[in-house]
Amino acid sequence: MTYKRDESAGYLTNWAGRLFVRAIERRLAGGSAGPMPVFFALADGGTMSQTALARWASVEQPTMANTLNRMERDKLIERTPDPNDRRSALIGLTRLGRQRAGEALASAQDVNALALEGFKPAERDVLFALLHRIARNLDADAQESALPALPVSKPRTSRRS
Structure with a gap:
């Protein structure tokens, strides 16, 4: 069997995804x-x-921890104690983070x-209908095999006052 990458949904969507990321990063002025x-996830101020966040982004906890540590270092997020769970913190965007989020969303x-x-x-x-169908098919497979899956909808966020 010959592999034809130009007839592979996985290859083409991955390639398009990488091109999307590169194009966005070019517009983020070094970001x-x-x-x-x-x-x-947090652009609405929640x-x-x-x-x-890890569940919403469909990434492993260590990956999200590293991302949040870099964002905290760059003063893009702040952590506040979770009033419902003393062992946990809630992550929100700082003023600079909201500015950068706006730039990222615009890009x-x-x-x-x-x-x-x-x-x-x-x-x-x-x-869009076809991409949604692909996502549903792969999400169903992930659910059946107990692999982490992309969430169907964004979890609710709490509003800051």
């Missing part, structure tokens, strides 16, 4: 796309635990618009 899942929107340039609305609808 990394690494914190983007945290930015997306807070989440490290565990919830992502720009890159998405670029990627979909020339697509007719019906083509976009079909693309």
Whole structure:
């Protein structure tokens, strides 16, 4: 059997994903796309635990811990004690983090618009429907094999006052 990467959904989506990341990072003026899942999760001003963020981003705890440590070092997040669990902290964006989140979200929107340039609305609808179907199929497989899966919806966040 010959492997044809131009006929592989996995290869093509991975390649497109890497191109998306590179395009976003070029627009972030030296920034990394690494914190983007945290930015997306907390952009509304809410807070989440490290565990919830890792689950939301579909990454392992050590990966999220490293990302949050770098973000804390760069003054993008702050940790506050969780009033419901003294062993846990809630993570929220700092003022600088909210600014960078806005820049990251704008960059992502720009890159998405670029990627979909020339697509007719019906083509976009079909693309999104097919990508959602792929995600559901792979998520179902992950659930069956007890592998970590991408969450279907964003966990609720608590609002800061």
